[in-house]
Amino acid sequence: MVNVYSEDAPQYSTVAKWAAEFNRGRTILEDDPRSGRPADVITDEIVAKVQNIITTDRRIKVDEIASECGISHGSVCNIIHERLHMSKVSARWVPRNLNAQDRHQRVVSSRELLDIYRADPENFHARLVTGDETWIHHWDPETKKDSKQWKNKTSPPPKKFKTQPSAGKIMATVFWDSKGVLMIDYKPPKKTKITGAYWADLMKKLRNAIKEKRRGMLTAGVLLLHDNAPAHKRRVAQAAIRECKFEQLNQPPYSPDLEPSNYYLFRHLKSHLRGTRFANDDDLIAATEAWFGGQGEDFYFQGIESLQHKWEKCIQVHGDYIEK
Template sequence: MANFEHRAVIKYLLKKGMSFTEIYDDMLNTLGEGCPSYTTIRKWGNKFKRGRISLEDDPRSGRPKTATTPEMVDKVHDLMLNDRRLKASEIAEAVGISKERVLYILHEELDMRKLSARWVPRLLTMEQKRVRSQMSINNLEFFKRNTRDFLRRFVTCDETWVHYYTPESKQQSKMWTKRGEPAPKKAKTVLSAGKVMASVFWDAKGILFIDYLQKGKTINGEYYANLLNRLKTAIAEKRPGMNKKKVLFHQDNAPVHSCTYRTPRIHQIWHHLTFTYFLS
């Protein structure tokens, strides 16, 4: 029980007319080692007899927080906005207060915490973010207009490296063991050096086809144009109901994808596929 709960019990038992000794014996029998001392019961009992109502401790007059002033908080805040990598010791030296006060201001006054940067595939420019936002809005409009038709027509693609050997994850390596048995061990392994580029095309129903780039070749405009022809064939075979529908095709802005508008050969094939083209 918390201290204020002990005091509430003491106050209640005093109202019943019990003496300090009786209160101590009663709480000791109930709480055991968690029982407050007889001195504490007597101290708070006398306070309640004198008319005290509050169960909380009296405020203490400690040392004034001269360092934690609004002006100092603003100084620390400005330094953090200028350089978010600053250490607490560097801020303390710059503003002339202790490191402990700086940490208090950062955590309690500014509600800030220091986190490590998260790895992301790439950092997007403002223009790239704007294009992606606009493409998302356009797709959402198509989706709201006819949800079922949109999911049937929407096709996307992406490329990824497939390693010849990928070590199992920590979750995958779990196994049942009896209590007391040593934990299973495995040697540390890394991704294999051998790998192949896979181009995957899929829609809401699943994979349409996967192309594995041959060793020594690169994906250029002509190669990608052939992939689009194969995609057209795969859609005709696996999605026969789409023969008379215009596909909503989405892809990223990789150079080989965005060269559609610059290469006549790809532009010709692209027009033949009758795709609605989304680039983001």
């Protein structure tokens, strides 16, 4: 063996042990089976059993699966993550339990809007105006995720006390396009009822803002994208939209995930304001407008451009809510 394998040859004692085993009648090279638990408990049968247990109860705990299957906690984790490629996540809040008709309407609207976009993307970007209202608080505490920080292994983890947003707040209604903010209207907490008359008045103010800030847009024709809130559908509001000669796009109901103000603009604004205390409404308004003014055209353009992906994704998931 040394002549054949040189330095890779086994030691003499090992070869002598093999020879002795074969002289005693051994005919195979594999180790004899041992009593007790097998070395590898992750068999195809066990994997299938774990998968069936999880499918039956998706909230079941790892220790409960381990007890039912008679395997260790670590083996269950290995099966879930490495073999089944599953992870446990929290449920997400959605605005509404969409029925079949709601999902169908979201798909139909997304297809119509995609057709308009794809016919002339450049023209769509130049003409689209969107807007919605949102609450901004004098104090909006950081989330647990926002407060993450680096630490050494020996350092104690930081603590964060649970707090609620302040009662002091303002409702801001913002209209914007691919170039920036066109107008903002603020309402104090005691006067935040959005009526048809209020929305009609906003449409007239919006038209004046477009005329002042976007030369040629009124002539080209404004594409107005806003949600289907009851006040927006009132006769007086619809009359004002027609009077302003805005072309209203067919936004599906119960769809904040398809409104760039909600999933893009307000999310970034509130992330910026979160964790800062404002003494009064004026300070909050000043900080809000400073942030809007500090964003370049690319930021607003990306928000409008993202609509294409949202509509495509809505169609792919058959009208269900979009995670991202």
